[in-house]
Amino acid sequence: MTTSNPPFPLRCYVCVNNVGQIWNKVKLTTEPKKMTKNLLKLPKLLEKAHVKAKVICRGCKMQQYCSVPHLIADRPGHQPLCQVLRDLQKFMNIEHPLLLHGRISDRSKLQFVISQLKLILWIKLGRPLAPRENQLIGNPVICDVCFSTDALQACEGCAGVAYCSGHLHLVKDIHSPKECRTLALIATPLRQLDCLQNITKFYEGSSLTETHLIDAFFKATSLNISEKPIIDLEEYQLLATCSSFSGIASLCLALTHIFWVSSPDKAFIVYVVGATEEHLRYFQIMHLQFLFLHYPNIRHLELMFIGKSLEKMEAIKGVLSVNNLKRTVIKRFYPLTFSQFSSIYNVDPTLIFMLQPDFIGTGNITQDLVKALQVQTEETEFFSWIDCLSSIVQLFGIPICYTSISKVQAKSDFTAINMVAKKKKIAVKRVYNLTDNPFREIIPFHNPSPENNERIVYENNYLEVVFTKNK
Ligand SMILES: [Zn+2]
Ligand SMILES: [Zn+2]
Ligand SMILES: [Zn+2]
Ligand SMILES: [Zn+2]
Structure with a gap:
């Protein structure tokens, strides 16, 4: 029911966002010709949005893109948060914003660092975080086993979870098909498409x-x-x-x-x-x-x-x-x-x-x-x-x-x-x-x-x- 579904951080922000924007155009146009034109663009955009992100922003080390042109295209939207995280790393002399309190050893420490980062951003930006910023900080890309931020690879099946090179081989044992299906549903670019089908025929009730x-x-x-x-x-x-x-x-x-x-x-x-x-x-x-x-x-x-x-x-x-x-x-x-x-x-x-x-x-x-x-x-x-x-x-x-x-x-x-x-x-x-x-x-x-x-x-x-x- 929540309509604002910012792209999941393991995908290219621009590619997934493009899907949402075309979809909004489809919903808002009343001219059938324009609507069809936009609808025809959708499959290609969806396909692009499924492509693995391989460029990480060097400033914040958190936002990912499919390519350098998309990194550049996203500058205006991403810049304010990126600048704060860049300054923070410099000031604290750390390699990644998540290392604010040293290496992350468990999930509760991760949650603590996340809430601290949100607080710092809020204060420095002087405004509540945008949904995309909340998503990026709240569900950061890290190894699901050891919380490392280095050399991460997304699960091919869902792109909803990542592992470091040392833990990638564990995927089969710890990442169940059920979990993979669930995370795929969280990370899919299809989440940008929030339109419901209209059902008119009803048959039987249940107990x-x-x-x-x-x-x-x-x-x-x-x-x-x-x-x-x-x-x-x-x-x-x-x-x-x-x-x-x-x-x-x-x-x-x-x-x-x-x-x-x-x-x-x-x-x-x-x-x-x-x-x-x-x-x-x-x-x-x-x-x-x-x-x-x-x-x-x-x-x-x-x-x-x-x-x-x-x-x-x-x-x-x-x-x-x-x-x-x-x-x-x-x-x-x-x-x-x-x-x-x-x-x-x-x-x-x-x-x-x-x-x-x-x-x-x-x-x-x-x-x-x-x-x-x-x-x-x-x-x-x-x-x-x-x-x-x-x-x-x-x-x-x-x-x-x-x-x-x-x-x-x-x-x-x-x-x-x-x-x-x-x-x-x-x-x-x-x-x-x-x-x-x-x-x-x-x-x-x-x-x-x-x-x-x-x-x-x-x-x-x-x-x-x-x-x-x-x-
Ligand atoms: Zn892209
Ligand atoms: Zn950045
Ligand atoms: Zn790991
Ligand atoms: Zn998976």
Whole structure:
């Protein structure tokens, strides 16, 4: 669901970025002629983007390119970060930015150096890092065994991991085919193509507690996700489309653990709290058809998107027919925080749904650190969940469902709810705590704040349902 997917550092930045740029042109043009022209350029660009990077920037020793012309072409975009890293190496008298605290001996030291480098860059640049800079520093090219930065070779299969010349022969033993497939999906230039297929035909629902996303998607749509490595655009789009059903399928699964009286005349009202533009992609017509397929008793669905960053939009009303049953759908959009919303409107949802809310701001720890150092940064609005949570925990008896990207995140989210509830003397009851959501997305990410056992994560990895009641 995350649309900004900067090229993985083991590929030529320019080549992969070209794919993304042409794709954006395709999406934005309305002239069919221009669109076809750009689409025809795509296969060649994709092929180029798969070429091994063999030129490393001599300044930062981190950014890679296919060729010198592409290194030169990328100067303007890469220069600011490169200059800081160049100065740092000179000042510290080190051969590589990652050697800031000497040789890296283990993964926790690596993580420490990465966060230090991010902090240094932020302070020196006087702004938050761009996605491409975060990617370059956060997933640096190093030997996966000994963390060396010398003479590295990428795995031919995935280009998602590298080994030094001394450890390259170990690839067969330590790099499993499954891991190679997963890393290939992280590093593929196809990640630049974020368009979903539109599915119109739906067939059969599944028993949600006994299946997972790929199988439920297959039963519902008759479309099969290949187990083999993804190589072309069509396959990738199908995978991304299946993955996008994660939001609605997680909601459907949460519903199996909630007691609710379904009366055909009463509207089923979902509040998507903390909604962003990105979340809206989870609730397209095809996704709602999936919901209706699994819950024939829901005849009237109301989706209220409540989120400060949303644009102001008119309500969308429509009628859908699934399995010859007519269903009405209303989507409303409120560019408000939930506490603002609840002070204006009468709050009466069937359930509250939050997608990867990050209540405490675990993902913003570095940001907060910079703030604490009082560095002048761009005015960014860090909107606080705490007010919002205070209003939510007072909705006694209404199921609160939320997803989290990692185990640490899931724990911190639950702690936040408990903390806020405790202050208000409200009891929290956990009815569903899923350690592995079978309906998580299927497109992998590097864990932005990795632990040893969870280096790779998926959106909606964890699903939780809680109720609150007066103590
Ligand atoms: Zn290139
Ligand atoms: Zn550089
Ligand atoms: Zn090594
Ligand atoms: Zn591999």
